[in-house]
Amino acid sequence: MSTPLPWGDTQPPWTFGQVKHQGSVTLGKMLQTKGAGQDALAPYMRAANVQPDGVLSLDGVKEMWFSPRELKDLSLQQGDVVVVEGGQGGFGRAAYVGEDLEGWGFQNSINRIRPNAGNDGRFLTYYLIALRATGYIRRYCNIVSMPHLTAEKLAAIPLPLPSGHEQRAITGYLDRETAEIDSLIAAQERFIGLLQERRQAVVEHELSEVAAAVPGTRLKHLVRSVRQGWSPQCFPWPGDGVQTWAVLKAGAANRGLFRPEENKVLPEDLEPRPSTVVRRGDLVVSRANTRDLVGSAAVVCGDYPRLMLSDKLYALALDESKALPRYVAHLMASRRIRGLIEVAASGASSSMQNISRDQIVNLPMHVPELAEQRRILERLDREATNFDTLIAKTQRHVELARERRRALITAAVTGQIDITKGA
Numbered sequence: 001m002s003t004p005l006p007w008g009d010t011q012p013p014w015t016f017g018q019v020k021h022q023g024s025v026t027l028g029k030m031l032q033t034k035g036a037g038q039d040a041l042a043p044y045m046r047a048a049n050v051q052p053d054g055v056l057s058l059d060g061v062k063e064m065w066f067s068p069r070e071l072k073d074l075s076l077q078q079g080d081v082v083v084v085e086g087g088q089g090g091f092g093r094a095a096y097v098g099e100d101l102e103g104w105g106f107q108n109s110i111n112r113i114r115p116n117a118g119n120d121g122r123f124l125t126y127y128l129i130a131l132r133a134t135g136y137i138r139r140y141c142n143i144v145s146m147p148h149l150t151a152e153k154l155a156a157i158p159l160p161l162p163s164g165h166e167q168r169a170i171t172g173y174l175d176r177e178t179a180e181i182d183s184l185i186a187a188q189e190r191f192i193g194l195l196q197e198r199r200q201a202v203v204e205h206e207l208s209e210v211a212a213a214v215p216g217t218r219l220k221h222l223v224r225s226v227r228q229g230w231s232p233q234c235f236p237w238p239g240d241g242v243q244t245w246a247v248l249k250a251g252a253a254n255r256g257l258f259r260p261e262e263n264k265v266l267p268e269d270l271e272p273r274p275s276t277v278v279r280r281g282d283l284v285v286s287r288a289n290t291r292d293l294v295g296s297a298a299v300v301c302g303d304y305p306r307l308m309l310s311d312k313l314y315a316l317a318l319d320e321s322k323a324l325p326r327y328v329a330h331l332m333a334s335r336r337i338r339g340l341i342e343v344a345a346s347g348a349s350s351s352m353q354n355i356s357r358d359q360i361v362n363l364p365m366h367v368p369e370l371a372e373q374r375r376i377l378e379r380l381d382r383e384a385t386n387f388d389t390l391i392a393k394t395q396r397h398v399e400l401a402r403e404r405r406r407a408l409i410t411a412a413v414t415g416q417i418d419i420t421k422g423a
Contacts, residue, residue: 005136005158006131006134006135006136006333007134007410007414007416012161012241012243014160014161014166014415015059015160015161015335016158016159016160016161017154017159017160017161018156018157018158018159018211019124019155019156019157019159020117020155020156021117021161022113022116022159022161023081023113023114023116023119023121023124024111024114024116025111025113025151025154025155025213026073026074026112026114026151027071027106027108027110027111027150027151028044028045028074028085028087028105028107028109028110028111028112029066029074029105029106029107029108030107030108031064032065032066032108032154033064033065034065034066035065035181036065037067037131037235038067038068039065039066039067039345040065040068040071041063041065041321042063042064042065042066042067042103042104042105042115043061043062043063043101043103043105043106044062044064044066044103044105044106044107045076045082045101045104045105045106045107046062046107046117047084047086047090047093047104047109047110047111048060048084049082050082050083050084050090050093050094050095050097050110051093052093052097053405054095054096054125054126054129055095055099056082056095056098057097058101058361058363059188060349060351064105064107064330066105070105071103071105072136073124073160074100074105074106074112075101075104075105076097076100076104076105076106076112077097077100077101077114078097078098078099078100079096079097079113079114079115079120080096080097080112080113080114080115080121081093081094081096081097081112081113081121081124081125081128082095082097082110082111082112082113083093083108083109083110083111083113083128083149083154084109084110084111084149085109085110085111085148085149085150085151085154086109086147086148088150089143091147091148091149091236092102092128092132092137092141092149093132094124094125094129094132095125096121096122096125096130097121097124098298099191100365103393105168111149111150111151111154113154118164119167120164120167120168120171121168122167122171122174122175123162123167123168123171123413124159124327125414126170126171126174126409126412126413127159127160128157129409130406130410130413130414131157131410133249133406133410134410137242138236139151140153140157140236141153144327145150145396147236148198149294152366155230158422160413160415162415166267167244168342169419170412170413170419173254173412173419174408174409174413175307176409178405178409179246181401181404181405181408183250183407184401185317185398185401185402188394188401190399191394192391192394192395192398195371195387195390195394196219196255196387197367198387198393199384199387200333200335200374202380202383202384202387203330203333203380203384204334205333206308206376206379206380207330207331207334207366207376209368210368210372210376211336211366213368214366214367214368215366216365216366217364217365217366217367218361218362218363218364218365219328219360219361219362219364219365221322221365222318222322222323222328222365223316223317223318223319223361224318225316225317226314226315226316226317226361227276227309227315227317228276228287228308228309228311228313228314228315228357229247229248229310229311229312229313229315229388229397230247230273230275230276230308230309230310230311231247231307231310231311231312232247232266232270233267233270234246234247234263234264234265234266234267234324235266236264237264237265237266238261238262238263238264238305239263239264239265239266239306241260241263241306241307242303242304242305242306242307243268243274243304243306244265244306244364245264245265245266245306245308245311246263246264246265246306246307246308247263247264247266247308247309248263248278248307248308248309248310248313249259249262249263249264249310249312249414250286250288250289250312250313251286251293252284252286252298252313253284253285253296253297253298253313254286254296254298255293255296256296256297256298256329256332256333256334257298257340258284258298258299258300258301260300260302260304260307265308266308272306272308273308275306276308276309277304277306277307277308277309278300278304278307278308278315279300279315279317279380280300280301280302280303281299281300281317281318281340282299282300282315282316282317282325283296283297283298283299283312283316283317283318283325283329283332284298284299284300284309284313284314284315284316285297285310285315285316285317285332285360286311286313286316286393287313287314287354287355287356287357287360288312288347288352288353288354289312289352289353289357290340290352290353291345291353292352293354293367294341294342294345294355295332295338295341295342295345295355295360296332297328297329297332297333297339298329299326299329300315300324314357314360316361317423320349322367322370323365323367323370323373323400324370324373324374324377327367327376327377328365328367328372330377330380331365331366331367332363332421337364340364341355341359344359348374387388413421415421
């Protein structure tokens with residue numbers, strides 16, 4: 001076995017086999033945009049439908065042409081497991097098909113595992129989720145450029161082979177336990193949302209008082225320069241942006257917080273572009289994102305000499321004799337400006353809206369004198385501290401719950417805990 005598994009021996013009397021011993025593996029078909037003969041348009045599953053943690057999302061259904069034979073061979077039925085074949089972010093994701101998808105097929109970005117009689121697809125899904133979380137799939141695919149978990153590689157992944165009875169006992173236990181954890185996480189995330197709303201209300205109150213008292217201007221009159229990045233084919237894992245060259249993702253400025261870890265490592269065979277490196281004090285703005293996140297703006301607060309902008313981000317260098325970057329970031333997050341951004345944004349899909357450079361720099365701004373900006377920022381820092389502390393603590397609880405979920409799945413599917421007693 002060239003890539004060792006990340007955990008030790010499983011509970012006896014389990015033996016080791018491979019995925020192909022649990023079921024047959026089938027790759028989907030290449031996207032076909034034109035029909036011929038008896039071909040029919042039918043919905044198909046694609047990589048975007050398979051979300052993290054085994055979530056199968058059937059929103060945004062797309063169709064392509066299938067022959068009658070292909071629809072028969074590439075069917076999706078209850079008990080199947082679908083695994084993402086390729087793509088920088090999602091390769092190796094797995095989800096359980098919980099109902100027959102009558103008339104569906106699947107694209108070649110998806111491998112389907114159809115378990116043999118007596119095996120439980122839920123067990124296989126949980127196992128693949130646990131394996132991917134350790135980084136094993138990435139190492140196993142031996143990534144050079146674009147990662148692929150081919151049907152052959154997927155079929156050869158080693159796994160323990162408990163009996164069908166044991167598989168069902170394990171998956172029943174995990175279904176119950178993960179549902180409880182997911183419920184806890186959802187409640188904590190709702191609480192975070194409430195705290196963020198209350199925090200924003202404090203900010204809105206401060207800004208609204210200023211807006212009524214100072215004349216308006218356009219953002220372009222506060223900006224010295226605007227830069228945009230590039231989007232090379234990167235590795236899916238992040239770098240530090242200090243020793244390692246990396247390219248920021250669109251979400252690096254989400255909700256007003258600069259997240260330098262939201263990046264992808266640049267392959268060594270690609271020449272970096274130092275002119276696109278973010279600089280301390282830059283106001284980074286997302287030009288392409290979902291409707292509620294496009295136009296998000298955040299200030300770069302550190303030095304990252306090898307962290308580059310992507311083409312989905314702008315970096316605005318402000319004239320700090322007129323406006324402080326943090327103050328403008330607060331303005332960009334205000335309800336008034338958010339409303340203007342969401343009206344201006346356009347795109348064929350709600351999952352990817354775009355706003356142009358001209359639309360951004362022409363946003364109206366009410367900016368007081370520098371001394372008043374500093375006073376407002378100081379008040380906001382004091383008033384927001386309690387909210388930020390609570391938000392950080394709650395986010396940590398969510399993080400710990402997710403870690404607990406991953407550890408529980410791993411322990412159950414590898415026999416580190418005995419679920420089958422009393423089953």
